[in-house]
Amino acid sequence: MQYSARINSYIKQGMSVPEALAAIAGVDGVGYVDLNYPEHLVGGGVGAVKEALSANGLRLNSIAVRFRSKYRSGEFTGPETNISDDAYELVGAGVRAARDLGSDLVTLWLGYDGYDYAFQKDFVTATKRLVSVYQRLADEHPDMRFSIEYKPYEERVHTMIPSSGFVLYLLQCIDRPNVGATLDFCHMIMARDYPAHAAALLLADGRLYGIHLNDGYGGSDDGMIVGSVHPWETL
Template identity: 30%
Template sequence: MSTKFSVGIWALGPCAERFVPTGYRPEIPIAERFKMLSQIEDLRGVELHYPTEVPSIEEVEELSKKYNLAVVALPVHLFNKPKWKYGSLSAPDEKTRREAIELIKETMDVAKKFNSIVIIWPGQDGFDYPFQVDYREHYKNFVEGLKECCEYRPEVKIALEYKMTEPRLRILAGTIGICLTIVEDVGYDNLGINIDVGHALLAYENMAQAITLAAMKGKLFHIHLNDCFRRTDDDLIVGSVHFWETLELFYWLKEVKYDGWYSLDLFPYREDPIEAVRQSIENIKFFMKLVEVIDRRKDELREVFRTYNAIRGVRFLWSVLKEAVKES
């Protein structure tokens, strides 16, 4: 089965940041973004924040058909307005929590139409200071809110995405371990995890280990691919910084038989976004070629795993790289 590539449509946005709040390029209408992305070979899907990047359901349906780009995921915009400043599902105010639940349910209705998943990244659900929250109440509210959403449409998958920090200094769903705990405590089959590999790096996790843990629990619902320097959520071109760890990631995605979308979450401030997407796809293809070489020599890798011999492992990886380059 061919690899299914998709991208968050926000990659073609202005890419605003604190020093240039207007962004580095003009706002591009969603229809134009679909058209631009349709020119990228191998790209078959898009993600759109709901409701901000969905001008209307009818228009997006038309654009999806016209440009042959499936709507694969709808991340809920629960972090982009002042009203979410103390959180969404975990907010201290019941009215805010209710608004968050209703927005998630509305997003699930739309996701049903597109046969897509819903992504919840609770970027504002957390704290900034010691003694700011009652951790028990904070967690309980979050879990209960997720339960209600899962019950609403059991046929629609929800993928919880974790991140350690930013915008809150400590985000509630901060690591793979906490995220798996939340998913287990909610206890619904339609709740799983979206692993943004840059967020895993930011938490000083090993990307391959994180996806393997989620897959072992049957909860690896989706992935966001990018790279970063582990200081901030850079959303760089895939494999541009952590080459060997990214190779290991793709090896284990194959091992756990991940068959979902390979979705790019990029934020190319100064780079041409179309070229950043193209280069990421090319890099992924090369990593997959390297994985094919590893598979041909699996007995050697098994011996490394059996003995924990790191030097033998490093030699093996370099020989794999040389072999793949020769075949190119």
């Protein structure tokens, strides 16, 4: 078995993307990487990343599209249609980057699609919007897989996709063979989900596209070392 690594911890130490990839290549058992789009491709672009991956014997596992503060009113369920259109275009650009780098997997964490106050959201309409977005992506890019990463809160007080149960419901509504889920261990602990339960159900349905291994105490996204707090749940 080979693992995939993310490069943020290397970037935070001041490394460039090629330098981070070179460092990761020296870790036994790691043959793949996950990159954020667009920030990890800023500067050299796809060409430079492709060259660095090849030089270090690594492959791209997935592109994780990252929405920053521009989308704080909501990537796809907010009040601003132009922002939703822009968010969709950003995902499309991420799809092209993943395809060019040899991956068929795009991971979407919609951190701003949520609400902070009671009566702030029409939940039914917002959910239908999410379903429509994933259906459209799946139909327009049948060669790609789209993975839903959930988190109960942060950036918003409440998110539109807060738990593994809601993800399973959403996948039923989307009803596309190339849409699945990525489970982040710390997000699951925050949601009071039991990791093995969610993983088993998604795996049985052929919809488990990834697992982010980390740990935390459950109050926030601590991002701690694997198994440092919940060793048995990790196993």
